[in-house]
Amino acid sequence: MEKLMADLKAQIIEQLNLQEVTPESIGDDQPLFKDGLGLDSIDALELIVLLQQHYNIRIANPEQGPEIFRSVRTMATYIQANQTNKA
Secondary structure (H helix, E strand, O other), X not given: OHHHHHHHHHHHHHHHOOOOOOHHHOOOOOOOEOOOOOEXXXXXXXXXXXXXXXXXXXXXXXXXXXXXOOOHHHHHHHHHHHOOOOO
């Protein structure tokens, strides 16, 4: 789980082109949106693409988005629960 969260942090920074953010500066449980990392709805779409490209995971129910993308830890938990094969 720790490696997955570290990988996710690097992938989020790359996917969203967050030039002034380092993986170390993103807390495992830090909110990704609003007062946390400050991501917005466009970033949410990019995170969905990230899950599809890197983990071959599609989010069937869009209403799950806020729960899945709450933090790096919630993303990692969702990936572990839903990953059937690595991309």
